[in-house]
Amino acid sequence: xxxxxxxxxxGFADTFKGLAVTWRHLFxxxxxxxxxxxKLKPYERFRGALLFDAVTCIGCNLCVKACPSDCIALENxxxxxxxxxxxxxxxxxxxxxxxxxxxxxxxxxxxxxxxWHSLDYETVFYARxxxxxxxxxxxPWMGTYYDAGEKIYKTPEGDQIPIEEIPSRR
Numbered sequence: 001x002x003x004x005x006x007x008x009x010x011g012f013a014d015t016f017k018g019l020a021v022t023w024r025h026l027f028x029x030x031x032x033x034x035x036x037x038x039k040l041k042p043y044e045r046f047r048g049a050l051l052f053d054a055v056t057c058i059g060c061n062l063c064v065k066a067c068p069s070d071c072i073a074l075e076n077x078x079x080x081x082x083x084x085x086x087x088x089x090x091x092x093x094x095x096x097x098x099x100x101x102x103x104x105x106x107x108x109x110x111x112x113x114x115x116w117h118s119l120d121y122e123t124v125f126y127a128r129x130x131x132x133x134x135x136x137x138x139x140p141w142m143g144t145y146y147d148a149g150e151k152i153y154k155t156p157e158g159d160q161i162p163i164e165e166i167p168s169r170r
Contacts, residue, residue: 041119047100048120050093052135057114058086066107071097072115089136095123096131 059076071094
């Protein structure tokens with residue numbers, strides 16, 4: 001009979017211990033952020049989405065060679081004679097393959113860097129084919145976007161890009 005009452009006592013004691021912890025934390029200030037309305041500022045060395053600046057890029061291919069995931073592709077501009085010049089025709093990054101290691105940024109010899117990690121941590125895609133971003137001459141700061149209604153890639157100016165020209169995951 002004593003064991004019965006001890007079991008009841010332990011049950012109540014454990015319940016009140018748990019409630020004490022709950023009440024203690026109930027009145028502490030919140031440490032979370034109301035995400036869509038308020039965003040956390042990432043640390044300075046945060047490795048977010050890659051950005052590219054075609055103006056400073058010299059087309060040396062060091063970022064392509066340094067990338068262990070093989071997610072970067074670029075094509076240099078050519079003279080009418082077919083000789084490569086130090087300007088980029090297009091530059092592509094496949095975020096589906098990128099592991100955000102920052103080796104491409106370290107390999108870039110230009111000052112300021114042509115490719116760098118931003119502080120953007122909202123890299124959400126609705127389809128696998130949206131993971132590939134391509135920068136073309138004329139608009140180096142913006143990538144392509146996927147128009148779900150028309151199921152084609154477009155540049156911010158509205159130019160269509162044939163899907164065959166966009167390097168994607170194999």
